[in-house]
Amino acid sequence: xxxxxxxxxxxxxxxxAFEAAKGFMPLDEGLALYAxxxxxxxxxxxxxxxxxxxxRSTILLADAARRAGVSALTLDHHRGSEEQQPGWxxxxxxxxxxxxxxxxxxxTFRRTLHRAGLEEHVVALVGRSPQIAAFWKSxxxxxxxxxxxxxxxxxxxxxxxxxxxxxxxxxVIHDVFPDPVDEFTGQAPYRVYLRALESGAFKEVSDxxxxxxxxxx
Numbered sequence: 537x538x539x540x541x542x543x544x545x546x547x548x549x550x551x552x553a554f555e556a557a558k559g560f561m562p563l564d565e566g567l568a569l570y571a572x573x574x575x576x577x578x579x580x581x582x583x584x585x586x587x588x589x590x591x592r593s594t595i596l597l598a599d600a601a602r603r604a605g606v607s608a609l610t611l612d613h614h615r616g617s618e619e620q621q622p623g624w625x626x627x628x629x630x631x632x633x634x635x636x637x638x639x640x641x642x643x644t645f646r647r648t649l650h651r652a653g654l655e656e657h658v659v660a661l662v663g664r665s666p667q668i669a670a671f672w673k674s675x676x677x678x679x680x681x682x683x684x685x686x687x688x689x690x691x692x693x694x695x696x697x698x699x700x701x702x703x704x705x706x707x708v709i710h711d712v713f714p715d716p717v718d719e720f721t722g723q724a725p726y727r728v729y730l731r732a733l734e735s736g737a738f739k740e741v742s743d744x745x746x747x748x749x750x751x752x753x
Contacts, residue, residue, distance in 0.1 A: 584611065
């Protein structure tokens with residue numbers, strides 16, 4: 537399947553903020569996420585991201601939410617996922633709190649939003665995904681799953697948040713890599729993607745790189 541043509545694009549200022557922010561999402565996937573978020577915003581419901589890191593993709597969700605007059609929610613414990621810990625390829629020493637010795641991406645995230653002028657359009661949920669999902673009751677126009685890459689964490693994100701996607705809303709999954717060589721970085725999201733399709737609740741709308749967009753209903 538090829539990617540659906542992008543129907544909405546961010547302004548040059550938002551795009552520049554996205555590209556300047558710490559993070560791992562490439563431009564083509566970011567543009568696909570933005571288009572999905574703009575579309576989902578038409579439902580008049582909040583857009584939720586699971587896995588904030590330093591706010592690179594949050595910029596796009598927040599701007600799409602601003603366009604639609606809804607809120608962007610982003611959820612993270614800000615201690616880094618497995619592949620971002622010391623000794624791993626995706627570790628960034630600049631995100632380590634010198635006092636605790638632990639990763640803390642929250643300050644960087646806040647600076648990212650401030651620089652982009654988007655603070656008032658984002659609600660930051662700081663905590664563990666399953667704990668927050670356990671008491672969440674509201675429908676969502678979009679859920680973007682971009683958290684931990686183990687089966688435990690990816691499955692918990694899917695099970696906790698996919699049920700809250702409204703009819704006609706979008707479930708977006710990042711880092712979907714079908715090749716078994718990507719066992720650590722992309723196989724757990726790939727298995728979640730398959731679960732979503734096999735459930736019968738979601739149908740695929742588009743794929744761009746490792747980004748998959750699915751619609752409920």
